[in-house]
Amino acid sequence: MLKLDGVSKVYRVGAFGGRALTAVSGVGFEVGEGEVVSLIGESGSGKSTIGRMVLRLTQVSGGTITLDGRDISSIRDRKEYYRQVQGVFQDPFSCFNPIFRADRVFALIKEQYFPGVGAREWRGRVEDALESVRLDPGNVLGKYPHQLSGGQLQRMLIARAVLLDIRLLVADEIISMLDASTRIDVLNLLADLRARGLGILFVTHDLSLGNYVSDRTVVLRDGRIAEMGPTPLVFGDPRHPYTRSLLAAVPRLHTKWTDAPVDGTADGTAEERAEDLPCAYHEAAQGSRTRPGLAEVADGHFVACSGCAGAAPEEKKMKERA
Amino acid sequence: MALSVTDLRVYYQTLRGEVKALDGVTFSVADGEIMGLAGESGSGKSTLAKSLIRLDGRMRHAGGTVELDGRTLPIADDRAMDEFRFREVSLIPQYSMSALNPTRKIGKMVGELLAARGVPGGTAELERRLELVGLSKDVLGRYPIELSGGMKQRVVMVVSTLLNPSLLIADEVTSALDVSSQKAVATTLLGFRDHGLVTSMMVVTHDISLVYQIADTILVMYAGRLAEKAPAEVLVTAPRHPYTRQLVSALPEVGVRYEDRRLAGIPGNPPSLLNPPGGCRFRDRCPVAFEQCAEQPPFAEVAPGHLVACWKAE
Ligand SMILES: Nc1ncnc2c1ncn2[C@@H]1O[C@H](COP(=O)(O)OP(=O)(O)OP(=O)(O)O)[C@@H](O)[C@H]1O
Ligand SMILES: Nc1ncnc2c1ncn2[C@@H]1O[C@H](COP(=O)(O)OP(=O)(O)OP(=O)(O)O)[C@@H](O)[C@H]1O
Ligand code: SF4
Ligand SMILES: [Mg+2]
Ligand SMILES: [Mg+2]
Numbered sequence: 001m002l003k004l005d006g007v008s009k010v011y012r013v014g015a016f017g018g019r020a021l022t023a024v025s026g027v028g029f030e031v032g033e034g035e036v037v038s039l040i041g042e043s044g045s046g047k048s049t050i051g052r053m054v055l056r057l058t059q060v061s062g063g064t065i066t067l068d069g070r071d072i073s074s075i076r077d078r079k080e081y082y083r084q085v086q087g088v089f090q091d092p093f094s095c096f097n098p099i100f101r102a103d104r105v106f107a108l109i110k111e112q113y114f115p116g117v118g119a120r121e122w123r124g125r126v127e128d129a130l131e132s133v134r135l136d137p138g139n140v141l142g143k144y145p146h147q148l149s150g151g152q153l154q155r156m157l158i159a160r161a162v163l164l165d166i167r168l169l170v171a172d173e174i175i176s177m178l179d180a181s182t183r184i185d186v187l188n189l190l191a192d193l194r195a196r197g198l199g200i201l202f203v204t205h206d207l208s209l210g211n212y213v214s215d216r217t218v219v220l221r222d223g224r225i226a227e228m229g230p231t232p233l234v235f236g237d238p239r240h241p242y243t244r245s246l247l248a249a250v251p252r253l254h255t256k257w258t259d260a261p262v263d264g265t266a267d268g269t270a271e272e273r274a275e276d277l278p279c280a281y282h283e284a285a286q287g288s289r290t291r292p293g294l295a296e297v298a299d300g301h302f303v304a305c306s307g308c309a310g311a312a313p314e315e316k317k318m319k320e321r322a
Numbered sequence: 323m324a325l326s327v328t329d330l331r332v333y334y335q336t337l338r339g340e341v342k343a344l345d346g347v348t349f350s351v352a353d354g355e356i357m358g359l360a361g362e363s364g365s366g367k368s369t370l371a372k373s374l375i376r377l378d379g380r381m382r383h384a385g386g387t388v389e390l391d392g393r394t395l396p397i398a399d400d401r402a403m404d405e406f407r408f409r410e411v412s413l414i415p416q417y418s419m420s421a422l423n424p425t426r427k428i429g430k431m432v433g434e435l436l437a438a439r440g441v442p443g444g445t446a447e448l449e450r451r452l453e454l455v456g457l458s459k460d461v462l463g464r465y466p467i468e469l470s471g472g473m474k475q476r477v478v479m480v481v482s483t484l485l486n487p488s489l490l491i492a493d494e495v496t497s498a499l500d501v502s503s504q505k506a507v508a509t510t511l512l513g514f515r516d517h518g519l520v521t522s523m524m525v526v527t528h529d530i531s532l533v534y535q536i537a538d539t540i541l542v543m544y545a546g547r548l549a550e551k552a553p554a555e556v557l558v559t560a561p562r563h564p565y566t567r568q569l570v571s572a573l574p575e576v577g578v579r580y581e582d583r584r585l586a587g588i589p590g591n592p593p594s595l596l597n598p599p600g601g602c603r604f605r606d607r608c609p610v611a612f613e614q615c616a617e618q619p620p621f622a623e624v625a626p627g628h629l630v631a632c633w634k635a636e
Contacts (some may be wrong), residue, residue: 013468021468042500044470090498136591147336150416150494151363151528176497177416179362179528180572185587191580205500213580232579249501251532253558253573257505 001199002031002054002085002168006063006292009049009223023049024223026063026292029216031168031199036190038202038210038231040246041220047203048090050220051170054201055087067168083113086161087170092153092177096145102153103141105160113164129159134185150177158186162193169193172203187213207250211235216300219243225294229301239280239303279308324522325351325374325489330386332373341595343369345546346386348621349629351489351522356515358533358554359526360569361543362592367526368416370543371491373397375413391488408439412487414478416494416526422466422474429462432481441484451480454517455510472503476510483519490520496532504532512536531573534558539627542566545592545603548621552628562624562635565604602632610634 009024024046031037039047052058054065056072065072067084075081089095096102106126110117117125127137133155140152148156154177161169171190175183190200191213204210210217211231218228219242227240238244251257280303284295294302332344343366351357359367373381374388374397383398390410396402423431432448449459455476466474475495483490492511496504514520527533533540534554541551542563550563561567568588578585590607593599601616602608608615614633621631 013465040500042470043472043503045500134587134591136594139591139594139596142338143336147334147341149364149368155363173498177363177494177528179360179365180530180569181587182363183528183587184572184585187580188584188587191584205498205504207501208578212578212585235577246501249505251501251504251508251529251535253531253534253570257509257535 001033001068002201003066003069004028004030004050004054004063005066007050007053007060007065008062009046009053009058010061022223024053027220027223027225028063028291029218029225029228031201033167033199034194034197035216036194036200036202036214037216037218038204038214039218039220040204040207040210041226042246043205045220046223047220048172049223051087051172051201051203054168054170055085056081057087079112083164084167085170086164086166086168087172088154088157088161088174090173090176092150092157093145095157096153098145100144102143102145102148102156105156106163109160109164125163126159129162130156132162132189133159134182135159151179151182154178155182155186158189162189166198168199168201170201170203173205175204175209176206183209207235207247219246225302225304227301227303228294229298233298233301237298237301239297239301241306279306281305282308324353324355324391325524326389328387328389330370330373330388331384332369332377333382333384334369335380335382336596339596340382340384342546342598343595344373345595345598347543347548348386349541349548349551351524353521354515355539356512356523356525356537357551358530358537358540359524359543360528360530360533360540361549362545362569363528364592364595365543366546366595367543368493371413371415371493371524371526374411374489374491375407376400376403408441408482408487409485410487411489411491412482412485412520413491414482414493414495422478424466426465427462428464428466428469428477432462432477435481436484448480448484451484451519452477454513455480456506470503472499472506475499475503475507479507479510479514483514486519488521489524490514490522491524491526493526494528495525496527496529504529508532508536530558530570542569545598546595547603548629548631549604550628550630550632551621556625556628562628562630563604563632564608564610564634604632 005028007024007027011021011023013019013021041047053060110122130137135155140148145153154174175186194200202214214231217231217234219226221242226242227234238247280297281295284297288296290296291302293304297303328348330344330347334341334343361367377383388395388397395406452459457476496507515523525533537554539551540554540557542549544565550566558570561570572587588607593603602619605611605615619631619633621629623629624635
């Protein structure tokens, strides 16, 4: 359904936009119908930028994003696009206008997308959507944004996306402000929506949650894909040292960071460790390098070079050949 | 005792009546203690955090006292609180990172902020503190957008602790960060205490497994009241309040997948805080509720340092 192909994003930064910052570089992956793809990686790795490009909030600098084979930038009618694709973001406060009641977000979509639905039926639909994200309608309807907690606002936005009956949801760090029990409810809701055919691009820093819901995982590092594949493979058999270091940093109940064995998996940068581990990309057969910069180490499981010493001579070889 | 809160009540005034977001909470934080504060979304954690710093126009101090290092905080008197804010008690608010103005350089913003708080000039100490949290002084010349979330969060933390407050309150400072930045930020908090820059800390969070890494104790709130407080280890391994038990068991461990095992949240909703029902506020959702629960259980000590508000917790 959604396909990113060699997508890049360059921002102009600095006082007069004098410097270029490559936030995303050559990223390609797909999100199918009824598929949850989670996007993980550290702060600044380009996750939100990808989400914003998919939502057409910012233009791509290179490559293409297509929906059912159509370049999304060629879809003139934005409303038609947003009827199919919607996003929910990290900071819910910025999505509400403080001078209006928070439930105006529901009234707006009724006006825009469902003008024919009767007031009574609409009210019923809104209440159902709120209940599906564990909000008590009587408790939140009619309130202003500042009268609701961060988690309550966040869930109103999810309810809004649910009401729209869309095909693709971009969920950027939407559960980080929720308590564990509510998180599970929202995740189960996402899983149920997925069963009804919704595709979800799920940006998260919480690896256990990403693991819980997603079919495939894309690990981003400095705007590039470090590793991607079926979630059980990426989490169960991580091949890139960066993925391993992320997994090792996950806080766990019953194990303190300080108790973790000092075997090099929990400490030191990915680069430091890359030197000791064989690089999955360079160990893989030439024929398995089926995507630019990625080797397919198992069915659908791709890994990039770990930044190993093997990269330099190879580049030299390529230059020589050229 | 660094902080001692007694029967604190803070209500929000709305057109439909008062929202009893903080309805009689009593607890204390010892010198050097790092206390995690967890609980359901909307249970009043941020309200408690804000109450110790500044009541906004719609918040009413409906009762109770707050004492810090033996002095009563005049929480209802905005002007009188000036003397304490940032100096004695400092807050890193929820979403403070995204509140940084994107068009101003970090250094400029920090300078204005410190001036507004009447902090004597001089950036030497600021630079020293930045270095302490692993940032170079170059960050002062950059724009917020050029820093990663974890870097911004550490800048905010340095600014909030510059005056060595006795109590630092951090509201969801790690929530939006990736796991490695979370670890760096959490370790930084620990460092503040260990270097004596702050005496005690309240760390508000939804990530119990994260706060467990650094906290000495964890306090759990439910619907405007306290449910349980215990040493961190005890709270995650042997919680006694039915809400805490369900909350802790709702945490997915790495490796669990939806298809294999569907985890369950806690059924039901917390009561409205507009006209909360009497008795235990968890009653409607509690699997072991019985007649006595129609009466409010006291927040009582069941073991040294372990307090629980539940009739069933002996
Ligand atoms: N509008 C912008 N102008 C200039 N640079 C930007 C802009 N938006 C993002 N960036 C930069 O692009 C890079 C990627 O940012 P992005 O927000 O996509 O990261 P992220 O992976 O979502 O991080 P986080 O986990 O902190 O949300 C960062 O270096 C960021 O500073
Ligand atoms: N200005 C206000 N007016 C009325 N009610 C409010 C106001 N601010 C907060 N509330 C209500 O008070 C309760 C407590 O809110 P608070 O922000 O303290 O929750 P929280 O525990 O920090 O939640 P979260 O984990 O989602 O951040 C919520 O039910 C919220 O709707
Ligand atoms: S007091 Fe009663 S209702 Fe409340 S938690 Fe205990 S058993 Fe459950
Ligand atoms: Mg982001
Ligand atoms: Mg809060």
